[in-house]
Amino acid sequence: MSVSIISIIGLGYIGLPTAAAFASKKKKVIGVDINEDTVNTINDGKIHITEPGLELTVNEAVNKGYFKAVIEPEPADAFLIAVPTPFFPQQDDTYPKPDLSYVEAAARSIAPVLNKGNLVILESTCPVGTTELMAKLLAEERDDLSFPHTHGEDSDIRIAYCPERILPGNVISELIDNDRVIGGMTKSCSEAAAEVYKIFVKGNCMSTDSRTAEMIKLTENASRDVNIALANELSIICDELGIDVWEMIRLANNHPRVNILQPGPGVGGHCIAVDPWFIVSKSPNSANLIREARRINDNKPHWVIEKVKSVIKSTIHEKKINSIKDISIACYGLSFKANIEDLRESPAISIVSYILEMHQGKVLVVEPNIEKLPNHLKKAELTDFNNAAKKADIHILLVDHREFQGNQPLRGEIIDTRGIWNDR
Numbered sequence: 027m028s029v030s031i032i033s034i035i036g037l038g039y040i041g042l043p044t045a046a047a048f049a050s051k052k053k054k055v056i057g058v059d060i061n062e063d064t065v066n067t068i069n070d071g072k073i074h075i076t077e078p079g080l081e082l083t084v085n086e087a088v089n090k091g092y093f094k095a096v097i098e099p100e101p102a103d104a105f106l107i108a109v110p111t112p113f114f115p116q117q118d119d120t121y122p123k124p125d126l127s128y129v130e131a132a133a134r135s136i137a138p139v140l141n142k143g144n145l146v147i148l149e150s151t152c153p154v155g156t157t158e159l160m161a162k163l164l165a166e167e168r169d170d171l172s173f174p175h176t177h178g179e180d181s182d183i184r185i186a187y188c189p190e191r192i193l194p195g196n197v198i199s200e201l202i203d204n205d206r207v208i209g210g211m212t213k214s215c216s217e218a219a220a221e222v223y224k225i226f227v228k229g230n231c232m233s234t235d236s237r238t239a240e241m242i243k244l245t246e247n248a249s250r251d252v253n254i255a256l257a258n259e260l261s262i263i264c265d266e267l268g269i270d271v272w273e274m275i276r277l278a279n280n281h282p283r284v285n286i287l288q289p290g291p292g293v294g295g296h297c298i299a300v301d302p303w304f305i306v307s308k309s310p311n312s313a314n315l316i317r318e319a320r321r322i323n324d325n326k327p328h329w330v331i332e333k334v335k336s337v338i339k340s341t342i343h344e345k346k347i348n349s350i351k352d353i354s355i356a357c358y359g360l361s362f363k364a365n366i367e368d369l370r371e372s373p374a375i376s377i378v379s380y381i382l383e384m385h386q387g388k389v390l391v392v393e394p395n396i397e398k399l400p401n402h403l404k405k406a407e408l409t410d411f412n413n414a415a416k417k418a419d420i421h422i423l424l425v426d427h428r429e430f431q432g433n434q435p436l437r438g439e440i441i442d443t444r445g446i447w448n449d450r
Contacts, residue, residue, distance in 0.1 A: 049087035137167035189243035209239020292373025294362025356418035359425020
């Protein structure tokens with residue numbers, strides 16, 4: 027299909043880099059976002075998120091006229107939907123339920139400007155069957171056009187599901203170099219979507235159907251979650267048995283067919299900590315291992331907190347401290363993974379929040395990738411490594427940033443959840 031204008035609905039961590047990638051290939055890109063500040067920021071050639079190299083690409087695309095941001099969708103040849111898919115507040119102890127209202131709103135917003143021959147691609151992570159649901163919604167809005175679920179290969183509009191595979195902090199190169207799964211509702215839908223992605227993707231574009239593509243995205247992150255859950259559970263067991271889990275894993279991984287991941291304080295980010303619930307939501311009676319992995323990883327921060335409480339108690343006893351207010355705690359790292367500023371779903375945030383609630387003494391935070399603390403952590407003091415190392419009685423390593431590698435506090439008790447100070 028001939029593609030001259032591409033519309034990206036949702037200009038967040040996925041949509042904005044994708045828009046920039048198309049624009050860098052001299053395609054006209056119309057970015058759509060409901061946040062007016064986001065739109066204005068982008069049209070000024072700046073960005074509202076942090077991602078290395080992205081602002082330069084966006085600035086060049088805007089200044090050369092290949093990229094603009096708007097509030098309302100405009101006609102285009104292809105529409106890519108990259109909006110959030112959060113969960114409703116959990117009402118019981120079963121599992122969180124997905125909120126697809128953003129996908130539905132995005133579909134309704136583009137419906138009035140669709141024309142025969144257009145392609146609609148859903149990129150948002152979602153439960154299996156959401157692409158078909160979107161097609162039905164569009165059909166309800168535009169009964170003058172035909173869609174794949176009723177007209178198959180003869181449909182006026184092509185529809186596909188094509189999930190991203192990116193790593194925050196390295197988004198631009200991963201968008202370009204990684205293979206893409208192209209899940210069309212029909213073969214012609216897959217072909218049309220693959221043609222669009224090949225504008226900038228150097229990796230393979232592998233075609234399948236939309237439901238399989240949706241499941242692939244969820245499975246990739248559920249697989250990681252399950253493997254991390256094994257590592258986290260082993261860390262708890264080894265702690266109970268007086269075994270150094272880091273040494274145990276290192277030696278076990280010498281087996282040619284064993285590759286245990288590294289444990290941590292939990293699982294964060296917008297993918298691994300979230301996506302497995304989409305599988306559970308569709309098959310709640312069958313996704314037992316996936317559900318248990320989520321439970322293990324969600325509970326790991328609570329285990330860390332219990333370790334902190336234990337160390338506080340022993341510190342008071344050993345140092346004969348009269349008041350808990352005299353004990354200072356330093357927390358190293360807030361982001362959900364090393365060497366980025368992204369705090370989304372971070373277990374470190376949960377741990378520091380709880381420490382602030384329970385501890386009456388000073389709490390120091392060392393996070394080299396941010397300039398100020400989130401509002402709900404304002405009671406803590408953002409400081410540098412050297413100051414925290416000198417002043418704190420208890421040191422909690424939560425994220426293995428490069429700034430912490432090879433460095434460890436010279437005084438006080440250490441709780442190392444990442445295994446880079448465990449040889450002290």
